[in-house]
Amino acid sequence: MxxxxxxxxxxxxxxxxxxxxxxxxxxxxxxxxxxxxxxxxxxxxxxxxxxxxxxxxxxxxxxxxxxxxxxxxxxxFKALGAPIALVRLLLRLMPEKRLNIDALFMGSYRELLQDITVISATDGNHGRALAAAAQSVGCPCVIVLHGGVSSERENAIADYGAKIIRIGGNYDESVEEAARLASENRWYVVSDTSYEGYExxxxxxxxxxxxxxxxxxxxxxxxxxxxxxxxxxxxxxxxxxxxxxxxxxxxxxxxxxxxxxxxxxxxxxxxxxxxxxxxxxxxxxxxxxxxxxxxxxxxxxxxxxxxxxxxxxxxxxxxxxxxxxxxxxxxxxxxxxxxxxxxxxxxxxxxxxxxxxxxxxxxxxxxxxxxxxxxxxxxxxxxxxxxxxxxxxxxxxxxxxxxxxxxxxxx
Structure with a gap:
């Protein structure tokens, strides 16, 4: 019903x-x-x-x-969200660099961004969009997948050069794992879900x-x-x-x-x-x-x-x-x-x-x-x-x- x-x-x-x-x-x-x-x-x-x-x-x-x-x-539609969040994150992290958006998407700042790693949990589409954007701008990307994500969706993400981390459980548990890994490694979470202190x-x-x-x-x-x-x-x-x-x-x-x-x-x-x-x-x-x-x-x-x-x-x-x-x-x-x-x-x-x-x-x-x-x-x-x-x-x-x-x- x-x-x-x-x-x-x-x-x-x-x-x-x-x-x-x-x-x-x-x-x-x-x-x-x-x-x-x-x-x-x-x-x-x-x-x-x-x-x-x-x-x-x-x-x-x-x-x-x-x-x-x-x-x-x-x-x-996820291609509209993750790239913009990544761009705004980079602009906040290095305001003194006055990053040019066109040059950023062309990968012109690749050397500057090589030590800035982004991470996210995903059911597939958000992670794929983030991996594609990260590859374009030139920063490392880590994606956490839970057990319900198909191997086809995993491969589609990996094709953009992202490092894949698999866990058991569901999406919410993968979100928690991404937050833990980010804190442990000083990476930056680029997620479409908010929580306390992360908006x-x-x-x-x-x-x-x-x-x-x-x-x-x-x-x-x-x-x-x-x-x-x-x-x-x-x-x-x-x-x-x-x-x-x-x-x-x-x-x-x-x-x-x-x-x-x-x-x-x-x-x-x-x-x-x-x-x-x-x-x-x-x-x-x-x-x-x-x-x-x-x-x-x-x-x-x-x-x-x-x-x-x-x-x-x-x-x-x-x-x-x-x-x-x-x-x-x-x-x-x-x-x-x-x-x-x-x-x-x-x-x-x-x-x-x-x-x-x-x-x-x-x-x-x-x-x-x-x-x-x-x-x-x-x-x-x-x-x-x-x-x-x-x-x-x-x-x-x-x-x-x-x-x-x-x-x-x-x-």
């Missing part, structure tokens, strides 16, 4: 001034400008895909998905994710008082992604902001539990999910400062729902474009389908035939063998069908 919680603390007032120092439109714009100097990322804007066939089948006015699988060779870098990561909100607004040409979407469904995890995107939409649209819903796995329901408690809380499940990027047991306290007043509802879904959503997106039925969405990438659609399958939940979420829904495909087939197993078709085959669809549209 789905679990759905309407947040009584959600506000549709203008973006509060006290949140400006955490996340704001100006810092997102600066991050966006900096990332244009990195040759491993697409800063032209990932596509917004309209899915009219799916919308008609589900009884919605419109369903649009932003495809972050095409953000970079990293294969996920600057998670804030920088979230600011990078806010770029997605900026692109959506520009691509839709929407005005502040008229959002293009009535509902936006965001993936959970520790909360950094949801906070980054939601904060931008809230600050831009103010009291006119869309309904914001967060979705997460049943076994990793830390945001749902935080919503009920009204403060950061731990997951009640085993923190073991097929949606590896969302299998997090503890909410980021910094992200929660944004999420508590702006997320209208929290939804918990089953792993099977994500698999069905992956298959739906890959199929591209009724003239919709086929989309390659990984397990976590398809979670937004899985959440929408879960809500629409229950009339009571559908009403609570205010989803009717007039709804304009935005989903975000946060990752592609970052573990190709798992994708093939779950979808029944390999990602290359889906890509061929996607290219054929696009070629027909051009003609």
């Amino acid at each position: 789905p679990t759905f919680y309407l947040n009584p603390r959600a506000s549709h007032a203008p973006y509060p001034p006290e949140l400006q120092h955490i996340l704001n439109i100006g810092a997102a714009a600066e991050s966006r400008a900096w990332l244009k100097h990195w040759d491993r990322i697409n800063m032209q804007g990932t596509p917004l895909r309209e899915l009219p066939g799916l919308a008609a089948r589900l009884g919605m006015k419109n369903i649009v998905i932003k495809d972050e699988s095409l953000r970079s060779q990293v294969g996920s 600057d870098i998670p804030r920088d990561v979230m600011q990078g994710y806010a770029i997605i909100g900026a692109e959506v607004i520009e691509q839709c040409l929407c005005r502040q008082e008229t959002p293009a979407f009535s509902h936006v469904i965001l993936q959970g995890g520790v909360g950094g992604f949801a906070a980054g995107v939601a904060s931008f939409l809230w600050q831009y649209h103010g009291k006119h902001r869309p309904q914001l819903i967060v979705v997460e796995p049943r076994e990793a329901d830390c945001l749902y539990q935080s919503g009920i408690a009204g403060q950061p809380a731990k997951a009640t499940g085993a923190v073991d999910s097929l949606m590896a990027g969302l299998a997090c047991g503890e909410c980021s306290p910094l992200a929660w400062k944004i999420l508590q007043p702006c997320i209208d509802a929290f939804l918990v879904i089953e792993d099977e729902a994500a698999v069905r959503a992956m298959q739906v997106l890959a199929a591209g039925r009724d003239q919709d474009i086929p989309i390659i969405a990984g397990e976590s990438g398809a979670a937004g659609l899985a959440g929408l389908q879960t809500l629409l399958a229950d009339e009571q939940l559908k009403k609570k979420a205010r989803l009717d035939h007039n709804a304009h829904v935005l989903l975000i495909n946060t990752e592609g087939a970052t573990s190709p063998s798992i994708y093939h197993q779950l979808v029944g078709e390999n990602a290359l085959s889906v890509k061929v069908r996607q290219d054929c669809w696009q070629n027909r549209r051009v003609k």
